[in-house]
Amino acid sequence: MAGFFERPVVDVARDLLGTLLLVDGVGGTIVETEAYAREDPAAHSFNGPTARNQAMFGPSGRAYVYRSYGLHWCVNMVCLPGSAVLIRALDPSQGLDTMRARRGTDDGRLLCRGPGRLCQALGITGALDGADLDAPPFELRPGTRPGGIVAGPRIGITKGVNTEWRFCVAASGALSRPARHTLGKGC
DNA sequence: GAGGCGATTGGCT
DNA sequence: GCCAATCGCCTCG
Numbered sequence: 251m252a253g254f255f256e257r258p259v260v261d262v263a264r265d266l267l268g269t270l271l272l273v274d275g276v277g278g279t280i281v282e283t284e285a286y287a288r289e290d291p292a293a294h295s296f297n298g299p300t301a302r303n304q305a306m307f308g309p310s311g312r313a314y315v316y317r318s319y320g321l322h323w324c325v326n327m328v329c330l331p332g333s334a335v336l337i338r339a340l341d342p343s344q345g346l347d348t349m350r351a352r353r354g355t356d357d358g359r360l361l362c363r364g365p366g367r368l369c370q371a372l373g374i375t376g377a378l379d380g381a382d383l384d385a386p387p388f389e390l391r392p393g394t395r396p397g398g399i400v401a402g403p404r405i406g407i408t409k410g411v412n413t414e415w416r417f418c419v420a421a422s423g424a425l426s427r428p429a430r431h432t433l434g435k436g437c
Numbered sequence: 438g439a440g441g442c443g444a445t446t447g448g449c450t
Numbered sequence: 451g452c453c454a455a456t457c458g459c460c461t462c463g
Contacts, residue, residue, distance in 0.1 A: 320457035
């Protein structure tokens with residue numbers, strides 16, 4: 251995976267779809283991502299380095315984990331300095347029993363649907379902020395790029411709402427929210 | 438040192 | 451569909 255993250259964050263976000271993401275052998279295939287760039291009012295890095303976002307300015311290929319709304323964890327993959335890809339949903343495939351136990355539900359569709367849910371299912375917390383994605387407990391296994399990739403506006407933000415930097419596999423039943431806009435030819 | 442707010446989720450109407 | 455939960459971080463005084 252060397253060099254994979256040292257590219258424009260939008261390209262990385264799209265190319266991560268179809269990649270298998272595991273933490274201690276538990277996880278699934280990435281089906282939804284969002285890109286956050288350095289000069290991006292919606293990004294945590296917009297106002298420069300702070301205590302929370304320092305991982306975004308560190309080496310590429312690391313995790314940036316932050317707490318959302320005081321109760322949920324969300325995981326990003328750091329690209330070039332100040333840019334990162336938010337992982338919003340997985341199609342769960344490995345360690346289903348572990349994920350069901352952590353999530354406290356038997357509903358397989360809700361295990362990894364949404365950034366907070368997938369972190370709970372995979373056991374991702376602030377302890378993994380800054381961790382190398384190419385070393386245990388993380389494992390990234392590139393797959394073939396799935397068909398039917400769709401781009402649309404990012405979710406849950408108040409700035410940068412017109413930038414269509416959310417990417418998802420339209421046909422997936424594991425999306426946090428339905429896909430809306432279609433991407434042009436070549437994707 | 439205090440106040441406001443957020444890249445969300447789950448439960449209730 | 452609406453709204454509360456919940457707290458670390460950031461900004462301002």
